Amino acid sequence: MIIGICDTTFARYDMASAAINEIKQHVGNNRIIRRTVPGVKDLPVAAKKLIEEEGCEVVMALGMPGPEKIDKICAHEASTGLIQAQLMTNTHILEVFVHEDEGVDEKDLKFLADHRAREHAQNLVKMFFKPGSLEKEAGMGMREGHPDKGPL
Secondary structure, three states, X not given: OEEEEEEEOOOOOOHHHHHHHHHHHHOOOOEEEEEEEOXXXXXXXXXHHHHHOOOOOEEEEEEOXXXXXXXXXXXXXXXXXXXXXXXXXXXXXXXXXXXXXXXXXXXHHHHHHHHHHHHHHHHHHHHHHOOOOOHHHOOOOOOOOOOOOOOO
């Protein structure tokens, strides 16, 4: 399987390396292609190019939008673009965004970025290498990077 990873220089933590490390720990014999772009609005085309030009069968798009209103707008636009790229290519693109204001401080933000990237990488592994495993987690209130909420 060819797995695409795209991330940004705007992010304050190297989430792509964490995701790649996590994937390799679980399923090591796969080709991983990484592309880094300036910001989150560049992620949709990077992901689409990984699929169409590099033959990736799944892509993770990792970004860290800033805390300002304009950053949230840009993140929304990027998210919409990633959804459109998924529909255009009929390929999963796992969006992994950590907003800079999600952390209570820089240490918490770093922890969150690392864990969210790794937990989404685990989701990728489950989706493509362990069919049926996510069904067991349906309705369980799972949260990537934060403590799980649990079922109702």
